[in-house]
Every structure is written in C-alpha cells, then in structure tokens.
Amino acid sequence: MEIQRILEGQIVKELHKDSREIVVLYGPRRVGKTILTQQITRAWDGKIKILLCDDPDVQRQLKNIGLEGIKKLVGENRLLVLDEAQRVENIGTVLKLLTDYVPSVRVLVTGSSSLDLANTVSEPLTGRKKTYLLYPISVGEIKQKDELITEAQLYEWMRFGMYPKVMQIDEEHEKKAYLRELSRDYLYKDALHFVGEKNSEAIRRLLIALALQIGQEVSYTELGQTVGMDPKTVIKYIELLEQNFVIMRLIAFSRNLRTELKKTRKIYFYDTGIRNAVLDNFGEFEKRNDLGQVWENWVIMERIKKDAYYGEHKNYYFWRTHEKKEVDLIEEKDGQLTAIEFKWQAQAITAHQREFANIYPGSKQMLVDKLNVAEFVMK
Numbered sequence: 001m002e003i004q005r006i007l008e009g010q011i012v013k014e015l016h017k018d019s020r021e022i023v024v025l026y027g028p029r030r031v032g033k034t035i036l037t038q039q040i041t042r043a044w045d046g047k048i049k050i051l052l053c054d055d056p057d058v059q060r061q062l063k064n065i066g067l068e069g070i071k072k073l074v075g076e077n078r079l080l081v082l083d084e085a086q087r088v089e090n091i092g093t094v095l096k097l098l099t100d101y102v103p104s105v106r107v108l109v110t111g112s113s114s115l116d117l118a119n120t121v122s123e124p125l126t127g128r129k130k131t132y133l134l135y136p137i138s139v140g141e142i143k144q145k146d147e148l149i150t151e152a153q154l155y156e157w158m159r160f161g162m163y164p165k166v167m168q169i170d171e172e173h174e175k176k177a178y179l180r181e182l183s184r185d186y187l188y189k190d191a192l193h194f195v196g197e198k199n200s201e202a203i204r205r206l207l208i209a210l211a212l213q214i215g216q217e218v219s220y221t222e223l224g225q226t227v228g229m230d231p232k233t234v235i236k237y238i239e240l241l242e243q244n245f246v247i248m249r250l251i252a253f254s255r256n257l258r259t260e261l262k263k264t265r266k267i268y269f270y271d272t273g274i275r276n277a278v279l280d281n282f283g284e285f286e287k288r289n290d291l292g293q294v295w296e297n298w299v300i301m302e303r304i305k306k307d308a309y310y311g312e313h314k315n316y317y318f319w320r321t322h323e324k325k326e327v328d329l330i331e332e333k334d335g336q337l338t339a340i341e342f343k344w345q346a347q348a349i350t351a352h353q354r355e356f357a358n359i360y361p362g363s364k365q366m367l368v369d370k371l372n373v374a375e376f377v378m379k
Contacts, residue, residue, distance in 0.1 A: 006309040012043045025110045027134035028245035032164045046078035053087040062088045086111040092124035099128045136162035138305040145378040161273020183277035211278045215293040217264045253317030253330040268297045296342045302377035325352045337363040
C-alpha cells in the first residue's frame with residue numbers, strides 16, 4: 001500500500017516554480033523519503049538525473065567537482081535529485097554553484113540527519129533554499145477528518161507508532177522485531193558518527209531514562225546522576241538526539257512571572273513506537289501505567305506534524321508554576337495563547353487551565369480526548 005504523503009503536492013508545486021531555490025527534504029531514517037522522492041519524480045514531466053549519495057562512486061565524483069564539471073553533470077536535465085546528500089563532503093559548495101550558475105535545473109536534496117545536512121548547507125545556501133521536514137506517517141495521511149478513529153486504532157498507533165513499514169505489517173511480532181531493529185539503527189547510526197562507538201551504551205542508558213520520563217519535567221543534573229554522565233554531556237547528547245529527529249524538547253512557558261518555572265523542559269519522542277522499543281515494552285495499555293504519558297506524546301507529535309505540513313507557524317510550550325499548577329501544552333500563534341490538556345477520557349476544562357486563563361486574559365482553553373482527537377490533529 002502506497003500512502004499519499006501531504007508533502008508530495010507541495011514539493012511538486014515548488015519544483016515547478018520559476019525559482020533557483022534548492023528544495024531540501026529532511027527527515028528521520030525510514031520515514032519514506034525515498035518513496036516520496038519517487039512519487040515526486042514520477043510527477044515530473046522533464047528530464048531527471050538522480051544521484052544516490054550513499055554510493056562511494058558518487059561521493060568521489062562530487063567531492064572536488066568544479067563549475068564546469070557540475071554543468072556537464074547536469075547536462076540537459078531539468079531536475080537533479082541528490083539523495084542522502086549529507087554523505088558528500090562539500091555538498092554545500094556544490095549546491096551553491098548549482099543555485100548561482102546553473103539556473104536551468106531545479107534541485108531536490110534529501111537527507112536523514114539534520115545535524116550533518118544543516119551544518120553543511122545552511123551557510124552556503126542562506127536565502128537559496130526551501131526546507132521541508134518529513135515525519136512518520138500522520139493521521140491526516142491515512143484518515144479523513146470525518147472518519148471515525150476507533151479506540152483500537154489509537155491503541156495500535158500509540159503502541160507501535162507511525163512508521164510507514166510498521167503500518168504495513170500485520171503481525172505484532174513482526175512489528176516489534178522491526179521497531180527493535182529500527183530503534184538501534186535509527187537512534188545510534190548518525191549519533192555515534194559524532195560521539196564515537198564507545199559511547200553507544202551511554203546513549204542507550206540516556207534514551208531509556210528519557211523514555212521513562214516522557215511528559216514529565218526533566219533535570220539534566222538528575223539525568224546525569226541516573227545514567228552516570230556530567231550535565232554538560234547530557235545536554236550534548238540530548239541536543240544530538242534532537243538534531244537527529246529522535247526526541248523533541250518542549251520548554252516552559254513564562255512571561256517572567258515569579259511564580260512560573262523558567263528553565264525546565266519536557267522530552268517527547270518523535271515516534272511512540274520507537275519510545276516503546278527503547279523500553280522494549282509493547283504491552284497492552286491495560287497492563288501498564290503509562291497510557292496518559294504515551295497519549296500525550298502521541299497527540300503532541302500528531303499536532304506538530306499537521307501544523308508543519310499546513311504552514312501553521314506556532315511556538316509550543318508547557319506551563320507549570322512553583323505551586324505545581326500545570327497545563328500540558330501552550331500554543332502561541334500571532335500572539336494568541338491556547339492552553340491545551342490531554343486526557344484519554346473526556347473531561348471538563350481543568351482548574352489549572354482556568355488559572356492560566358486568569359493570568360493570561362484572552363487565552364483560549366482546549367481539552368483533547370480520544371473522542372475529539374481527530375479535530376485536533378487533522379485539517
């Protein structure tokens with residue numbers, strides 16, 4: 001089953017514009033960038049050249065290539081695709097030359113690691129690129145907003161996540177095996193490139209600690225004590241895991257009120273299936289005590305996917321006071337604040353949301369549960 005990705009139409013439209021901007025497609029490993037690229041190229045009506053930058057021959061070909069070599073490489077092609085472009089040592093220079101001196105070709109660049117690719121291309125391509133981030137499958141790519149989302153489907157997605165291959169596997173034991181393998185490769189391959197193989201066990205311990213604390217405030221000092229690292233190393237590894245699309249940090253909302261926390265943060269995983277694989281816990285939720293945490297993680301990531309795909313530019317926070325009054329998610333868009341709570345069972349607006357409304361007049365309040373979640377995560 002081939003899933004129609006929301007970004008396909010957007011990228012095809014962008015590539016058909018009369019523009020010199022490089023189109024950059026980021027994303028975690030195995031979220032479907034290659035298949036999406038194939039879908040995009042099928043919709044292209046001109047000549048295409050595709051370079052697989054994982055190939056050492058392609059890496060050598062591009063490593064020291066100059067302008068004349070680039071022009072010869074492009075030839076009469078009107079679309080040039082560089083897959084896993086971060087593998088090429090000087091890819092930023094190559095892309096800059098393409099943008100500035102070969103206006104006849106549009107360029108699509110894909111890469112798995114935001115750290116590698118961003119550091120390599122950001123400076124050379126300032127003002128010369130349009131960036132898209134491909135996430136694991138979103139609910140909006142497999143369901144219509146007016147379709148019923150069943151409790152069984154929600155349980156399935158929270159347990160096994162939203163990776164394309166996982167959603168195409170029927171047998172539970174095969175899903176588990178794939179996620180265990182994927183978590184090892186996906187979590188460590190790019191990260192260990194920067195910290196060295198000898199640190200794989202330290203990263204694994206840190207990920208387990210983070211997976212146990214999703215939806216809770218984390219202290220770098222306490223994490224360091226738990227996993228045997230100093231706080232600076234904890235911060236370094238967390239930043240690395242975030243830049244490699246493993247985890248996401250949510251910071252505390254504050255308008256400098258003395259009662260609000262300012263320097264705390266929460267950690268969520270990009271995919272709950274990966275989180276469960278890190279803990280090796282795919283059990284039914286009635287047999288475990290983390291339903292609320294996983295629900296919160298899953299819904300927040302689905303909201304972020306939807307907003308990113310449809311150009312909803314927002315700031316995301318959580319809110320907590322020293323008196324432990326807390327709201328799960330604060331969204332800020334064009335100055336409008338919305339205080340959102342996530343509950344599996346339907347409930348009324350919480351007292352803490354009302355407290356937030358008293359402190360920030362004009363803010364909105366929202367409660368997301370299993371019955372109204374479609375309205376929250378789908379356009």
